[in-house]
Amino acid sequence: MPHSVALDPQATTSEDPAEAVMVEPTTSNGDSQDTADGDVAMEDTTEEPTAEKAPTAATHPKKDVKLEDLFADVDSDEEFPSSRPNDVPPMSSPPAILPPFPSDVIAMNASDPEIMRAFYQRLFPWRQLFQWLNHSPTPTNDFAHREFAFTLQNDAYLRYQAFPTHDLLRKDILRLMPSRFEIGPVYTTNPRDRKTLRNSSAFKPLAKELCFDIDLTDYDEIRTCCDKANICKKCWQFMTMAIKVLDVALRDDFGFKHIMWVYSGRRGVHAWVCDKSARAMPDQMRKAIAGYLEVIKGGAQSSKKVNLWRPLHPHLVRSLEILKTHFQEDVLEAQDPWANPERAERLLQLLPDKLLNEALRKKWDSAPGRSSTSKWADIDTVAKSGVSKKLDATALKEAKQDIVLEYTYPRLDIEVSKKLNHLLKSPFVVHPGTGRVCVPIDTRALDEFDPTDVPTVQSLLAEIDAWKGEDGVGVEGVEGQKSVQDWEKTSLKPYVELFRSFVVGLMKDERDVKVKRKHEESIQF
Known part of the structure; x- marks a missing residue:
């Protein structure tokens, strides 16, 4: 699939450098022709936004957290206790602006700033995203030194954004209202500080999930039902085949355990291999695995x-x-x-x-x-x-x-898998052309997954408006009832729960490994 091209000598992409600074035209359906479903590896073309400097995670001592407290269900817009350093106050966000009736929401464009603000404020699973990338309930450099890149509404592209907590990431998203954002690697230092280093070579990627990208446009010569960006249930079976083949190979042949498959929002899938051994692999090993799987x-x-x-x-x-x-x-x-x-x-x-x-x-x-x-x-x-x-x-x-x-057999965009410094669209962002959310796919029910049934941002906001609760549970004004999160009122709920379950398993394994290592070190001494 087509991608934008890196101007940064450290960034890599499979594209022609002649296209590096071009802004792709918008098609008649309102979707950009550029990196709608793929990875991004390009230099920022505008100045970085001036977000306030928050203390880095390293300056705060870690607290002992019980494992059972680690996965508490509390997840409101008003607290996020698991990722805010003690001296960073809660950030107030602009109020969500929603049309009064579901029909008005449905009629609006998915990329409308009011729609996007409501989605990011009320539905996006910020806490789970933080825990997924941080691998711990308390802030670490796994998150603080992670690169985020924003595609703004005017097609400006901001790279090397970094945040010590997801509260600050969320605040900047609500302030800038990007049409989407990508996730890059963890660097040796805060990406925002890269230009202040005396030795520029000291700024380099350290870790990133091993990623795979598959797009149905690469099947155009063999599928007969659709072509280009169009998809249906029949040709989606090519994605089902790809997931089945790659998932078993990654697990059985390489021993990976934490593999998350994500619908790209239109015509493809992304795989995030999140095991620590995968995140730490250098480019040479990534290239070898990609070559092993490329047929x-x-x-x-x-x-x-x-x-x-x-x-x-x-x-x-x-x-x-x-x-x-x-x-x-x-x-x-x-x-x-x-x-x-x-x-x-x-x-x-x-x-x-x-x-x-x-x-x-x-x-x-x-x-x-x-x-x-x-x-x-x-x-x-x-x-x-x-x-x-x-x-x-x-x-x-x-x-x-x-x-x-x-x-x-799967048709891989192999360049996405070969380099640490490729960026890939975040799970749960909204595809601007289709309005569909980039949701994780439950591989236990892979044959039942239908991309045309994935909720759109407009339908989700309409579901919030229409939600009345069950027997008064969670209804505002009913005393003694537990509040219900907005995502729980919508068809996004099973996808958030699937993501949460995945993150729980990943963090538990990370914690168990650390406990085992400390135990072994204590025995040695």
């Missing part, structure tokens, strides 16, 4: 995109087993990729025997409209008829395996 290569439509050594690596044998049912149902039947002669010719180009190809072409020309399922079966039928005395059965079998992989 589809080559841009030209006529070129062969799968070229593999035999015997196949166990990862590919496992992938074929995962994908074989999807190939039959979601490719041959649902997409019917070789229905017309032009596309069928592409299939013939991937087969190894010219006489076999000629016999198949003659058969298909004599039966216009023959389905892809039938054409796929014809390959073996015609091969067994003896049309080619020199046909190599092993070569044919391997060619068919390659075809299955070309039409089902």
Whole structure:
């Protein structure tokens, strides 16, 4: 997918430098043509906003926190006790401005500043975002030295923003109202202070989640139902296949545990591998893992995109087993990729025997409209008829395996995974074109996930307006009732709860490792 380009010599991107300072035009649906679904690696083109300097996390002693208190459900707009240093007062934010009726909200544009302000103030899970990136309930440099980048409403792009607490991040978001924001690496020092360092080489990325980016536009040559930014439930199955293949490989082949898959808001998915071992990997290791998982290569439509050594690596044998049912149902039947002669010719180009190809072409020309399922079966039928005395059965079998992989295996934007200093869109931001929230995907119910059912920011705000509570629970003015957070009143609730559960597991493992290390050190001494 297209991305903006880095002007910063430290930042990397897969784009043409000639596009570095260009602002992409806006399409008729109100969506930008630039980095709508992808990573960003570019220099800031405007001055940094003058946010007040807050003390860094390192200046505050850490308090002992009980594990059971770590995951308390209290999460209101008025407190966020887990991430504010003691001497930093609560920050007041502009009041949310909501139209009085749900119908008025639905009619507004997703990028409207009033809509975005209400979303960031009332629905965005700031506390969970902080705990996810901080790996602790109290502030650390994992958060304070983390880079954030803002895309403003006028398309200005601000890089190297950093905040000691999520209260200050939230305040700056509400002040600047960016259309989206990206998350970058943890640096050796506060990114805001990079220009004050005597030795510029001392400012370098230390850690970042291992990320993967997959976009349906890279499947345009094989999907028949949609193209470009358009998607439907049928072509979304390519994303389902990709998640299944990559998730099991990352867990079984590399031992990663904390992997979060996020819908990009329009036509793709992002993976965040959050294990500490993954975050600490240098570029060379990231490139090696990306290369291990990359199978589809080559841009030209006529070129062969799968070229593999035999015997196949166990990862590919496992992938074929995962994908074989999807190939039959979601490719041959649902997409019917070789229905017309032009596309069928592409299939013939991937087969190894010219006489076999000629016999198949003659058969298909004599039966216009023959389905892809039938054409796929014809390959073996015609091969067994003896049309080619020199046909190599092993070569044919391997060619068919390659075809299955070309039409089902994940198509990665590999540059996103190879470098520490790539930025990637934050979970739970709103896609400005579709209005859909970038929600995490529950891999336990992967086949049921439908991107067209993901809530839009307008529908969420309308749900808040329409919410009446259950038997008076959480209704304002009912004495003795526990208050209900705004996100709990909406269809965003299961996604926030999924994110919270993921963060709980990540922080628990981080805490257990620290406790174990301290115990081992105490035994040594």
